[in-house]
Amino acid sequence: MKVIDCPHIGKRPMSEFVYGHEVREMPKPSEASDKEWADYVFSRDGAPGVKKEWWHHVPSGIWFVFERDTLTDKFIRLVDIAEVQYEL
Amino acid sequence: MPYRLLKYAFKNPEELGDPRYFDQPEKLKSSYDVVIIGGGGHGLACAYYLARDFGITNVAVLEQGYVGGGNTGRNTTIVRSNYLTPEGVKFYDESLKLYLDLSDDLDINLMYSTRGHFTLAHSDSAMRTSRWRAETNKHLGIDSEVVDRQFIKNEVPYLDLDCGGTHPIMGALYHGPGAVARHDAVAWGYGRAANVRGVEIHQKTQVTGIKTNDDGTKVVGVETNRGFVQAGKVISMVAGSSPRITSMVGLKTPIEIFPLQACVTEPVKPFMDTIIVSGSLHCYVSQSSRGEMVMGASADPQELHSTRSSFDFVEGLTDQMMDLLPFTGGLRLMRQWAGMCDMTPDFAPIMGKTPIDNFYLDGGWGTWGFKATPVSGKTMAYTVANDKVHDLIKPFGLDRFDTYKLVGEKGAASVGH
Numbered sequence A: 001m002k003v004i005d006c007p008h009i010g011k012r013p014m015s016e017f018v019y020g021h022e023v024r025e026m027p028k029p030s031e032a033s034d035k036e037w038a039d040y041v042f043s044r045d046g047a048p049g050v051k052k053e054w055w056h057h058v059p060s061g062i063w064f065v066f067e068r069d070t071l072t073d074k075f076i077r078l079v080d081i082a083e084v085q086y087e088l
Numbered sequence B: 001m002p003y004r005l006l007k008y009a010f011k012n013p014e015e016l017g018d019p020r021y022f023d024q025p026e027k028l029k030s031s032y033d034v035v036i037i038g039g040g041g042h043g044l045a046c047a048y049y050l051a052r053d054f055g056i057t058n059v060a061v062l063e064q065g066y067v068g069g070g071n072t073g074r075n076t077t078i079v080r081s082n083y084l085t086p087e088g089v090k091f092y093d094e095s096l097k098l099y100l101d102l103s104d105d106l107d108i109n110l111m112y113s114t115r116g117h118f119t120l121a122h123s124d125s126a127m128r129t130s131r132w133r134a135e136t137n138k139h140l141g142i143d144s145e146v147v148d149r150q151f152i153k154n155e156v157p158y159l160d161l162d163c164g165g166t167h168p169i170m171g172a173l174y175h176g177p178g179a180v181a182r183h184d185a186v187a188w189g190y191g192r193a194a195n196v197r198g199v200e201i202h203q204k205t206q207v208t209g210i211k212t213n214d215d216g217t218k219v220v221g222v223e224t225n226r227g228f229v230q231a232g233k234v235i236s237m238v239a240g241s242s243p244r245i246t247s248m249v250g251l252k253t254p255i256e257i258f259p260l261q262a263c264v265t266e267p268v269k270p271f272m273d274t275i276i277v278s279g280s281l282h283c284y285v286s287q288s289s290r291g292e293m294v295m296g297a298s299a300d301p302q303e304l305h306s307t308r309s310s311f312d313f314v315e316g317l318t319d320q321m322m323d324l325l326p327f328t329g330g331l332r333l334m335r336q337w338a339g340m341c342d343m344t345p346d347f348a349p350i351m352g353k354t355p356i357d358n359f360y361l362d363g364g365w366g367t368w369g370f371k372a373t374p375v376s377g378k379t380m381a382y383t384v385a386n387d388k389v390h391d392l393i394k395p396f397g398l399d400r401f402d403t404y405k406l407v408g409e410k411g412a413a414s415v416g417h
């Protein structure tokens, strides 16, 4: 069983989490062209690397952002939400 | 052991007459008309059809590991054409037809075995999807129908139709032509047939970069761990490594990599000749010609570029499998493994030309691309030889995402195969 070590809730089995994909910045819907919007909706950085990702801890209902290496599956650190915040 | 056999153990395989399936050329040429990245079924099939149908033989297939060591050698070998969209049905049916006489064509026994394929429905909504698929399939001339519990009981007597009482089976989509085949043989057969016609297959040759002209609009060659090779055209046929290759030319795609796992039990006497899939229970099973139960589930939940297999998978899968086929609880697992699946948002492949000249893409095969090996090789060869997208794969172009023209195959492809 794989365990995620989270500073807020301790060591929890990975099966308690739902993967929420990579954190990405949404372009302003009113300003983006159709092509830019399609790019946002569909294109992904599919190559391996260290990525910031959303993970939902289901029992507590909290969304976390973790940095994870998608080549090794190592969780590197919990990311402060302020780091990924942006103006809507 | 008889002496006659033993002496072979000390011989160099090359001296034995029928040594290898294909030559192992020592040197890469400095230039090829076509370079195919990836020596899986798709790459080798494409090389074969380029040589056979278009006389293009100055071709190199570059494989970073060994032939068929990617998803081609890791899949559960299900071949079927009962998809949901007309584009998908036509495409996969052409592939199924190519498979039917492929053993003759390639002069190798692919052990292609028509079994019949059940997609079980445990809910009203699953029955509705089954009906929808059956009607689309029949309209396009595919043998596909909705069957009731009694039919399933007669065909698969070992199945617990009530699944332990929790998920009673209401009916199924039945597809008579559903089949299994020997996956390695598909790669070897295409490889040998391409090699006989002059194609070079270079194993342990990894593409590490792709060279373009100065403004990046045209591909001119590939960097490899064995040096630079000039190429007239380059085709990426690397399944689970597709994003790594497209990032070399700065091409964005929706492809994301998720592992798909599978396992086999110890062999038992042949008792089940059908293929059973349950969408609701997220699992599927068939019996191999050796008697092993070949079992798989849905793809892993998070992106990962690795072929590690996990205990969580076995635990989840066997739990569901014992609801379907209770006696499997008494069997031991022999092997488990994983492949990296190149998933797309609409569960359809991404094939054809790209915005970069001389660079072609065949990827997004996710958990369903083994059955497409012949047709994708054939249509990609046509597309590359004529620089014109083959009609059958027009709906699968990368540009469909810019125009929101998705294919919508999820309902028929989401359980791993």
Ligand SMILES: Cc1cc2nc3c(=O)[nH]c(=O)nc-3n(C[C@H](O)[C@H](O)[C@H](O)COP(=O)(O)OP(=O)(O)OC[C@H]3O[C@@H](n4cnc5c(N)ncnc54)[C@H](O)[C@@H]3O)c2cc1C
Residues within 6 Å of the ligand: B037, B038, B039, B040, B041, B042, B043, B062, B063, B064, B065, B066, B067, B068, B069, B070, B071, B072, B073, B074, B075, B076, B077, B078, B079, B205, B206, B207, B208, B237, B238, B239, B240, B241, B260, B261, B262, B296, B337, B338, B339, B340, B341, B365, B366, B367, B368, B369, B370, B371, B372, B416, B417
């Ligand atoms: C567990 C599992 C079960 C499946 N079950 C089914 C099924 O029942 N039915 C079905 O239709 N499909 C199934 N699939 C999907 C199917 O296996 C694949 O879609 C298909 O085999 C892809 O074939 P390919 O030739 O494109 O890729 P691969 O066979 O993966 O070949 C790609 C090759 O490219 C090589 N490569 C990668 N990067 C480089 C590089 N930089 N340089 C050189 N070479 C490189 C790799 O080593 C690899 O050998 C399953 C997949 C898995 C993992």
